Amino acid sequence: MQPVLRKLSLFAEFSPEEAAAIELAFTQIIDVREDTEITREDDPPDSVHFLLEGFICRQKLLPDGSRQILAFVLPGDPCDVGVSVLDRLDHTLVAMTDCRLARISDAALQHLMSQYPKIRAAMQWAAMQRDGILQEWIVNVGQRQAVRRLAHLFCEVYKLSAAVGLTNGQSCMLPLTQTDLGDAVGLSAVHVNRTLQDLRAKGLFAFGDKRLTILDLPGLERVAEMDDTYLHLEARYEPERWQNSARPT
Amino acid sequence: MQPVLRKLSLFAEFSPEEAAAIELAFTQIIDVREDTEITREDDPPDSVHFLLEGFICRQKLLPDGSRQILAFVLPGDPCDVGVSVLDRLDHTLVAMTDCRLARISDAALQHLMSQYPKIRAAMQWAAMQRDGILQEWIVNVGQRQAVRRLAHLFCEVYKLSAAVGLTNGQSCMLPLTQTDLGDAVGLSAVHVNRTLQDLRAKGLFAFGDKRLTILDLPGLERVAEMDDTYLHLEARYEPERWQNSARPT
C-alpha cells in the first residue's frame, strides 16, 4: 500500500474511491540522496512533500554550530504541510538515507481535502499527532534524565514504525549516529555513548547497522516511563463530527 | 478590536464582512478563574476555545511530579484547535490569571474557514506559528544554557505580545512565578533565581508584579541569540496562492 495511505488509514478506513484519490494525488515522485538538505528554495513554494521511503530529520542549526534535531519524518508522513503560508522556512530537512518523496501542489491537496472530509480529518489527525510529538520532545529534553530520554525516543520511534507496518520482526529503521541521537535528545555524543551502554547492559534493545531492535518492549517502556497517549494511535474517525462540518451549529 | 481578529490581522487584512464574521463567530463567552485547569471534559468535545483575556499555560505532568510547560497562550490565540479529531487530550491547560475564553463549535469554525479562504489561511498561519514556537522551545531547552534560555523566552513573549498590541510601553503580561519559569525552560527554581539575578545585573529587563519590562531589547536579543524568523511575524496573505485553492493544479 502507498505509504501515505497506510499512515492515514491508521485514523480512518477509506473507501476504494478515497484510497484511489489519495494514490492519484501522490504520483509526482522526487528522489533525494542521503545527506542532502531538502530545501524548498529550488522548488515551487506552493507545494508540499510527503515521504514515501527513507528517513528524514527536521533540524535547526545554532550560531555556535550546535544542532538540534526537531523531529523524525517516517514514510507516510508529510514533510512540510502548511508552510505555503509562510514567508520563510525556519528549519531544515535533511535526508538521513536515500529518500523518495511525493510532491503535491498545495491547491491539489486543498482540493483533495475539500472533496473528502474524511481525508481532511485524517490530515488534521496527522498534524495533531505531530504536535503531540513535538510537545513530548519538549518534555523529554526538558525533564528527563539521559537514560530515560534515550529510552523514550526509542519507544516512540519503534511504536510509530510499528503502527504503519515498517518493522521487520522487532526491529525498525533508525539510521542515526550516536552524534545524531545526541542532537535529538540534547546530550553530547560522549554521554549518549555511555548511556547506550547502560541501556544495552539491561538487554532492552540493540542498536546498530542503522536499525533499532527491541528486545524487551515492556521493560523499555518502564525505563522510559512511556505513556503513548500523545501518539494518538487509537484515535478514529467519527463521521458524526465531520460529515456536517461545512454547516454551522 | 476583538483579540482573535487582532491576532489574525497580523497575517491578513480583512474586509469589513470578514471581520464581522470573525466577531460574530466568537460570541459565546466563558469565564475561568485563576489556577483553574481548563479541561474539556465538562464541555462538548466538538468545540474549540480561543483566549480573549488572560494568560494560559499548556502543560504536562510527569509521574514523578515534575511539570513541563509546553506553551503560553496569549489573548487571541486558539487554545485547542484540532483536538476534536483526538480520542483523548495529552496535555492540560491551566489559567494563570482569570481568563475570558470564547467557545466556538468545530462545525462553525469549519464553516467560517470554508466561507472565507483568507480566514482559513490565517488560521493555518497561526498553527504554523505555534509549531514554530514549539520547535524553538525544543531548541531552547535542548541546546541553550540557562542565561540564554531565559533571555530567549523573554524575547519571545515580549515580541508576541507587542505584535498584537498587548504591551504597555515596554512591558507585557507575564504572570509566572520563578518556579513556573523553571518549568517552562527546564531549569530548577533555584537556578532560575540565580540566573535572573545575572540577567538583571545587566539591566536588560525587569521582571516582577506579573509583568515583564524590557529595558534594552537589542541587548536582550543579543544575549538570547534571538532569531525571530520562527515567529513568522512578517508573513502575509498572498491571495494568488489561495484564491484558487479549491481547484487542483
Add this chain to the structure above:
DNA sequence: CGAGCGATTGATCATAATCAAGCGATGTGG
C-alpha cells in the same frame, strides 16, 4: 595504504540540581 568517520574510553571540568534554611509579604482564623 592512508584518510576519515563513528564508536569508545579515561580524565577533568562546569553547569545546574538538590538540600536546607531564612526572609518578607500576604492572608486567615482565633
Add this chain to the structure above:
DNA sequence: CCACATCGCTTGATTATGATCAATCGCTCG
C-alpha cells in the same frame, strides 16, 4: 488585632549529571 501558616524569593553548601578534552580503535573507502 495578633499569631500563624503559606507562598514566593533568596542565599549558602554540597552533590551530580552531563559536557568537554583528548586519545585510541576499528572499519570502510578511495
